Amino acid sequence: MDITLQVNGLPRTVDVDPRMSLLDLLRERLGLIGSKKGCDHGQCGACTVLVDGRRANSCLALAVAMDGSEITTVEGLANGDELHPLQAAFIEHDAFQCGYCTPGQLCSAAGMLGEPGPSAVTPDVLVDPDLTPEEIRERMSGNLCRCGAYVNIVSAIAEVAR
Amino acid sequence: MNRVEGRVKVTGLATYAAEYPVEGVAHAYPVQSLIAKGRVARVDASQALDMPGVLGVLSVEDPPQLAPDADGELALFQSRDVAYRGQLIAAAVADTYENARAAADAVRVEYEPADHDVGLRADHPGLYRPEVVNPNYPADTEHGDVEAGLAEAATTVDVTYTTPVLHNNPMEPHAAVALWDAEGRLLVYNSTQGASPDRDTIAGTLGLPPSRVRVVARHVGGGFGCKGSTRPHAVLAALASRAVGRPVKVVLTRQQMFDVTGYRTPTIQRLRLGADAEGRLTALEHVAYEQSSTLVEFAEQTATPARTMYAAPALRTAHRLVRLDVATPSWMRAPGECPGMYALESALDELACAAGIDPVELRVRNEPETEPESGLPFSSRNLVACLREGARRFGWDRRDPEPGVRREGEWLVGTGVAASTYPARRRPSQAVATVRNGDFLIQVAAADIGTGARTVLTRIAAETLGVAPDRVHVELGDSDLPDAPVAGGSMGTASWGSAVVRACEELMKNGKEGRADTTDEVATDAELARHAFGAQFAEVRVSAVTGEVRVPRLLGVFAAGRILDAGLARSQFIGGMTMGLGMALMEETLTDEEFGGFLRRDLAQYHVPACADVADVEAVWLEEEDDALNPMGNKGIGEIGIVGTAAAIGNAVHHATGRRIRDLPITPAKILAPSP
Numbered sequence: 001m002d003i004t005l006q007v008n009g010l011p012r013t014v015d016v017d018p019r020m021s022l023l024d025l026l027r028e029r030l031g032l033i034g035s036k037k038g039c040d041h042g043q044c045g046a047c048t049v050l051v052d053g054r055r056a057n058s059c060l061a062l063a064v065a066m067d068g069s070e071i072t073t074v075e076g077l078a079n080g081d082e083l084h085p086l087q088a089a090f091i092e093h094d095a096f097q098c099g100y101c102t103p104g105q106l107c108s109a110a111g112m113l114g115e116p117g118p119s120a121v122t123p124d125v126l127v128d129p130d131l132t133p134e135e136i137r138e139r140m141s142g143n144l145c146r147c148g149a150y151v152n153i154v155s156a157i158a159e160v161a162r
Numbered sequence: 163m164n165r166v167e168g169r170v171k172v173t174g175l176a177t178y179a180a181e182y183p184v185e186g187v188a189h190a191y192p193v194q195s196l197i198a199k200g201r202v203a204r205v206d207a208s209q210a211l212d213m214p215g216v217l218g219v220l221s222v223e224d225p226p227q228l229a230p231d232a233d234g235e236l237a238l239f240q241s242r243d244v245a246y247r248g249q250l251i252a253a254a255v256a257d258t259y260e261n262a263r264a265a266a267d268a269v270r271v272e273y274e275p276a277d278h279d280v281g282l283r284a285d286h287p288g289l290y291r292p293e294v295v296n297p298n299y300p301a302d303t304e305h306g307d308v309e310a311g312l313a314e315a316a317t318t319v320d321v322t323y324t325t326p327v328l329h330n331n332p333m334e335p336h337a338a339v340a341l342w343d344a345e346g347r348l349l350v351y352n353s354t355q356g357a358s359p360d361r362d363t364i365a366g367t368l369g370l371p372p373s374r375v376r377v378v379a380r381h382v383g384g385g386f387g388c389k390g391s392t393r394p395h396a397v398l399a400a401l402a403s404r405a406v407g408r409p410v411k412v413v414l415t416r417q418q419m420f421d422v423t424g425y426r427t428p429t430i431q432r433l434r435l436g437a438d439a440e441g442r443l444t445a446l447e448h449v450a451y452e453q454s455s456t457l458v459e460f461a462e463q464t465a466t467p468a469r470t471m472y473a474a475p476a477l478r479t480a481h482r483l484v485r486l487d488v489a490t491p492s493w494m495r496a497p498g499e500c501p502g503m504y505a506l507e508s509a510l511d512e513l514a515c516a517a518g519i520d521p522v523e524l525r526v527r528n529e530p531e532t533e534p535e536s537g538l539p540f541s542s543r544n545l546v547a548c549l550r551e552g553a554r555r556f557g558w559d560r561r562d563p564e565p566g567v568r569r570e571g572e573w574l575v576g577t578g579v580a581a582s583t584y585p586a587r588r589r590p591s592q593a594v595a596t597v598r599n600g601d602f603l604i605q606v607a608a609a610d611i612g613t614g615a616r617t618v619l620t621r622i623a624a625e626t627l628g629v630a631p632d633r634v635h636v637e638l639g640d641s642d643l644p645d646a647p648v649a650g651g652s653m654g655t656a657s658w659g660s661a662v663v664r665a666c667e668e669l670m671k672n673g674k675e676g677r678a679d680t681t682d683e684v685a686t687d688a689e690l691a692r693h694a695f696g697a698q699f700a701e702v703r704v705s706a707v708t709g710e711v712r713v714p715r716l717l718g719v720f721a722a723g724r725i726l727d728a729g730l731a732r733s734q735f736i737g738g739m740t741m742g743l744g745m746a747l748m749e750e751t752l753t754d755e756e757f758g759g760f761l762r763r764d765l766a767q768y769h770v771p772a773c774a775d776v777a778d779v780e781a782v783w784l785e786e787e788d789d790a791l792n793p794m795g796n797k798g799i800g801e802i803g804i805v806g807t808a809a810a811i812g813n814a815v816h817h818a819t820g821r822r823i824r825d826l827p828i829t830p831a832k833i834l835a836p837s838p
Binding site: 017019020024027028031032033034035036037038039040041043044046073074075077078083087090091092094096097098099100101102103106121136137138140141142143144145146147148149150151152153154 | 164165167168169171172173174175176177178180181183258259260264330331332333334335381382383384386413415416611612613614729730732733734736737738739740741764765766770771772773774775776777778779
C-alpha cells in the first residue's frame with residue numbers, strides 16, 4: 001500500500017509491504033543505510049531515528065503506520081557539508097570504534113538534548129536537571145555500544161550539551 | 163589524528179556488508195534445527211515454494227555441491243545428521259526479506275530425534291586430552307612436583323572457578339551479499355575480520371580456486387573474534403545465489419547469531435596454589451575443562467597464561483575437552499587468556515588473603531626471571547611496573563585489606579586488583595606502496611573492525627615515508643588487495659604494519675613503488691617470550707539490600723611496547739575493560755539442557771554493559787621500548803584490555819562483601835544467596 005512521509009525534509013511516496021518495518025523501508029527501499037539493524041527488536045538502539053522530532057526505534061515501527069510522519073535519520077543531521085555539533089564531537093572524542101551503533105547514538109543524543117523533564121537518576125523530579133554525565137548515561141542507555149566507547153560518547157555529548 | 167573514516171561513520175555513509183546497493187538482490191532466510199541431535203527425515207518445501215516471491219528452497223533434499231572436505235560448520239545441507247539445535251538445515255530464497263522470512267516459516271521439517279547431551283561437567287565421561295590447544299600449544303605441561311610443592315607450602319588454595327557461555331555480540335549482525343558473474347567468479351560482501359582468509363575458506367568450501375572468489379569488507383561493525391573465521395551465512399549467500407541465479411543477501415538475526423556464529427566455551431577451572439611464608443609460590447596447577455561440538459574440535463587455550471605469569475618451581479597446566487551436542491565454540495576477545503586469567507588472578511587473590519599478603523606485593527614477589535614454562539627470556543616484561551604505577555594512581559596504599567568492613571548506607575565498598583597479559587605475535591603479510599598523484603597509496607587486505615586499522619596504518623606509512631599523514635591513503639578490506647592475515651590474536655597492526663613499513667622503505671629506495679612480503683622476515687624472528695602485560699584495578703559498590711554491584715572506577719595500566727596512536731589505544735583498552743565489566747557482572751548465555759541450544763538469545767536477556775553501567779574507566783600505559791617485536795616496536799592491544807578485568811572486579815566484590823563468588827557472572831542473586 002502507498003504511504004507518503006517526509007524523510008530528511010524530502011517527501012517520499014512508497015508502496016510498502018504491510019509487514020515492513022520503518023527501518024527496512026529506510027534501508028532496503030530508500031537506500032538510507034545510515035540507520036542500522038542491530039537486533040530488530042528495539043533492544044539495542046542502533047536503528048534510532050527521529051520521528052516528528054522524537055527519538056524512536058525504527059525497527060519497532062511499521063512503515064505503514066508512518067504515513068504523514070517526518071523522519072530524520074543520521075543522513076539528515078548535518079547541514080550540507082557542515083557536521084551537526086554532535087557528529088563533530090563524536091569524531092573529536094573518538095566516541096565510536098566500529099561505527100555501527102553510531103548513527104543510533106547520534107540520533108538518540110540529538111533527540112535527548114531536546115527532551116525536558118526528569119529521569120530515573122534525577123534527584124529532584126520537580127526541577128529540570130542539568131545534563132550531568134550521570135544524566136547523560138541514564139538517558140543514553142537505550143543505545144548499546146559493544147566496542148565500549150561509552151566513556152567517550154558521554155564526554156562528546158556533554159561537550160555539546162554545555 | 164582523528165579516525166580516517168570518522169566522517170563517513172558519523173554521517174551514515176560507511177558501507178557495511180548488507181548495505182552495498184546491488185541490482186536485483188534477493189534475500190535468503192535460514193531454517194534452523196529444532197532438535198539438538200538426530201536426523202532430518204524429510205524437508206517439505208511445497209507450501210513455501212507456492213508463496214509469493216519465492217525463488218527457491220535449499221535443503222538436504224537436494225544437497226548443493228560443496229567440497230568434500232568442507233568444515234563441518236560450513237558444509238550446509240550436506241548431511242541429514244543434526245549436530246546441535248539451531249544448526250542451519252534449510253533456507254528459503256525470495257524477492258524480498260519479508261517474503262523469504264515467511265517462506266522459511268512455511269518449510270516443514272520432520273525429524274528423527276535422538277538423545278542429546280549438552281552439559282559440560284568436570285566429571286563427564288567423555289572428557290579427553292586434545293592433541294593441542296589453540297592455536298598450537300601443548301594441551302598439558304608439567305615442571306616439578308606439584309604435590310610436593312603443595313605439601314611443603316605454608317598456605318594453599320584449592321578452588322574451582324566457572325565461567326558461562328559468552329557471546330561476542332558485535333553490533334553489526336553477520337551479513338553477506340553474494341554475486342556470481344558471467345565467468346563464474348564469486349564476489350561476497352561479507353562482515354569478516356579478514357578478507358584474504360575468508361576468501362580462502364569460502365573458495366575451499368565451494369571447491370573453487372581462491373582466484374575465483376573476492377571478498378570485500380570495507381567497514382565491519384565489530385567482531386571480537388566471531389567474524390574471524392568464515393561463518394555459515396556467507397556460504398549460504400553464495401549457494402543461494404548460485405541456486406537462483408541472482409545476487410542474494412543473507413543477514414542473520416540477533417537470535418541466529420547466538421546459534422551459528424560461535425561463542426566462548428564455558429569453562430570449569432581448578433586452581434591449586436601453594437606458597438611459602440613469604441608468599442613465594444611453591445606450586446601452581448591450573449586445569450581447565452571445556453567443550454566443543456561433535457563437528458569440529460575447538461580447544462581453547464584457557465590454562466596457557468599460567469605458563470607465562472609467575473615463577474613456581476612446580477607448575478602444571480592441563481586442558482580437558484568434551485564433545486557435546488552443541489554448536490562449535492569459537493574465538494571471543496582474548497580466547498584462553500580472558501577466562502584463564504579470570505580464574506588464575508582470582509585464585510591468586512584468595513592466596514593473598516589466606517597468606518595475609520597484599521595482592522600487589524604477592525604478584526611482585528612471584529615475578530619470574532624468564533618465562534616459567536619455556537625458560538625463554540622475555541623480549542620485555544613490565545608487569546611489576548604496571549602494578550606499582552596502578553597502585554600509585556589508584557591510591558592502593560590507603561587500602562585496608564580487611565574484607566566486608568566499609569559501608570556507606572546500603573553500599574558495601576571494596577577494591578580489587580588483577581594482572582593481565584596477552585601474547586605479542588605477528589604473522590606474514592603483504593603490502594604495496596605506490597605514488598599516486600604525488601601522494602602515497604598503501605594497499606593491504608587488512609580489516610578495520612573498529613580497531614582503527616586504517617588510521618594506524620596511515621600513521622605507520624606516513625612516519626616511514628617522512629610525510630604528513632594526509633598525504634597517505636590506505637586501501638584495505640578487499641581480498642583483491644595484497645594478502646593479509648586476519649584481524650585477530652592482537653596481531654593485526656604488528657603483521658600488516660611490518661609489511662607496510664617494508665613496502666614504504668622499498669618505495670623510498672626506488673621512488674615509485676614498494677612491494678613487501680614479510681614471510682621470510684617473520685620466519686626468522688628470534689625465539690623469545692613476547693607478551694604485553696598490565697594491571698587492572700577496580701572499585702565496586704555492592705548494595706546490601708538488592709545485591710546490585712556498581713563499578714564507579716576501573717583503572718588499567720598497560721605495558722604494550724610502543725603505543726602507535728594514543729587516542730586509538732585508549733579506546734581499545736577501555737573498550738576491552740568495558741567488555742570485561744560485562745563478563746564480570748552480567749553476561750551469560752544459558753544452555754537449554756532439555757531441548758539443546760541456547761537460551762537468552764537476544765540483547766534484552768543477554769545483557770551487555772549499557773551506558774549507565776559504565777562510569778569512570780581509564781587506561782594509561784608505560785613507555786616500553788622493545789626492539790625484538792617488529793619495525794614499529796608495538797605489541798597488540800586489542801585484547802589485553804579484557805584480560806583481568808573480571809578478576810579485578812570479583813576480587814573487589816570479595817573485598818567489599820567478604821563473599822567469594824567463583825561462578826560468573828556475579829549477579830545480585832549470587833550476592834544475596836545464603837552462604838553455603
